[in-house]
Amino acid sequence: MSNNSIPNEQTSASLTEAKRILTGIKPTGIPHLGNYVGAIRPAIESIQNSDHEAFFFLADYHGIIGCYDPAIIHESTKVIAATWIACGLDPERVTFYRQSDVPEIPELAWILNCSCAKGLMNRAHAYKASVDINMEKADVDPDQGVTMGLFGYPVLMAADILMFNATHVPVGRDQIQHIEMARDIAGTFNHRYKTLFTLPSAVVDNDIPLLTGLDGRKMSKSYSNTIPLFGEPNSQVSSEKQMHKAIMKIVTNSQLPDEPKDPDDSALFEIYKAFATPEEIADMRAQYAAGIGWGDAKQALFDKINTEIAPFRARYEELMANPKELEEILQMGAEKARRHSRKQLDKTRRAIGIRPLAKIK
Numbered sequence: 056m057s058n059n060s061i062p063n064e065q066t067s068a069s070l071t072e073a074k075r076i077l078t079g080i081k082p083t084g085i086p087h088l089g090n091y092v093g094a095i096r097p098a099i100e101s102i103q104n105s106d107h108e109a110f111f112f113l114a115d116y117h118g119i120i121g122c123y124d125p126a127i128i129h130e131s132t133k134v135i136a137a138t139w140i141a142c143g144l145d146p147e148r149v150t151f152y153r154q155s156d157v158p159e160i161p162e163l164a165w166i167l168n169c170s171c172a173k174g175l176m177n178r179a180h181a182y183k184a185s186v187d188i189n190m191e192k193a194d195v196d197p198d199q200g201v202t203m204g205l206f207g208y209p210v211l212m213a214a215d216i217l218m219f220n221a222t223h224v225p226v227g228r229d230q231i232q233h234i235e236m237a238r239d240i241a242g243t244f245n246h247r248y249k250t251l252f253t254l255p256s257a258v259v260d261n262d263i264p265l266l267t268g269l270d271g272r273k274m275s276k277s278y279s280n281t282i283p284l285f286g287e288p289n290s291q292v293s294s295e296k297q298m299h300k301a302i303m304k305i306v307t308n309s310q311l312p313d314e315p316k317d318p319d320d321s322a323l324f325e326i327y328k329a330f331a332t333p334e335e336i337a338d339m340r341a342q343y344a345a346g347i348g349w350g351d352a353k354q355a356l357f358d359k360i361n362t363e364i365a366p367f368r369a370r371y372e373e374l375m376a377n378p379k380e381l382e383e384i385l386q387m388g389a390e391k392a393r394r395h396s397r398k399q400l401d402k403t404r405r406a407i408g409i410r411p412l413a414k415i416k
């Protein structure tokens with residue numbers, strides 16, 4: 056790490072009184088229960104119960120890194136925006152926007168690129184992982200398949216964050232390094248030109264459960280073992296039926312009804328815990344010990360999840376059927392975001408020496 060990674064006391068998040076929370080969501084898939092429990096629900100709850108400023112956005116310029124299917128980018132942007140709104144995100148309360156509607160962000164990214172050491176990017180986990188895979192193969196260039204977009208991913212992410220002087224950035228563990236890089240990039244700029252950027256802190260919630268997927272591995276899009284939150288879009292089957300069907304497919308062992316079962320060895324119970332109260336969890340534990348059949352345990356899990364999700368479905372369906380309303384929400388968010396980003400970019404450009412030569416008229 057360079058000297059620039061030393062936190063700048065004056066701008067460090069811990070000394071900033073009001074929190075400004077910011078997080079990005081990459082629109083490259085259909086939200087599943089793991090996303091709901093791990094990101095959507097905690098983010099919405101944490102905002103509802105606070106008076107902090109919040110910026111949530113769809114990181115579509117990050118989405119196109121490695122996803123070359125325009126239909127997936129487009130559909131996923133719509134589904135994810137509809138999901139967050141349906142699950143209770145209040146676009147009046149939170150500045151909710153699409154990254155690509157704020158052109159100042161990629162402009163800032165370019166400026167930051169010009170101060171960011173290439174060596175810092177060489178150390179990024181995501182880039183190194185691609186290189187490592189190539190190195191294992193004979194006669195393959197270490198950078199094969201690595202685009203400048205992937206290599207510079209953390210700089211665009213730093214621009215997302217520094218543009219709004221975010222203090223707190225809720226992320227998954229895999230993103231912590233990116234937040235540290237954003238601090239580093241901010242520190243370099245502040246030191247070289249002028250203190251303009253707040254140093255952000257990653258916020259990682261260790262209590263958030265990681266869900267197991269249908270096949271017993273971690274629930275993840277890349278394993279195709281997920282339970283979609285609102286079902287696959289454009290399906291003939293209702294999203295409630297789809298969820299029921301998916302839950303019935305979760306793998307269990309071959310124990311028969313009435314045989315006592317170990318709840319701590321069951322994906323069903325683990326998902327149940329993410330939706331139930333402590334009393335309900337204790338009660339279900341007792342039912343496992345008493346030999347509840349797997350079919351009944353699955354039905355109980357479906358009922359529990361459905362009680363929480365069902366109230367969101369109508370709003371979700373409505374937004375999906377009416378993309379005009381969604382677009383209006385996103386445009387309102389972009390307008391709010393740009394009130395900040397125009398000023399921040401203007402200050403940044405002035406700091407680096409790019410400003411009008413004279414006032415005309």
Ligand code: TRP
Pocket residue numbers: 077078079080081114117211212215216224225226230
């Ligand atoms: N890289 C993040 C992810 O894959 C998404 C993201 C983009 C983000 N820009 C951000 C998260 C800014 C937090 C802040 O999950």
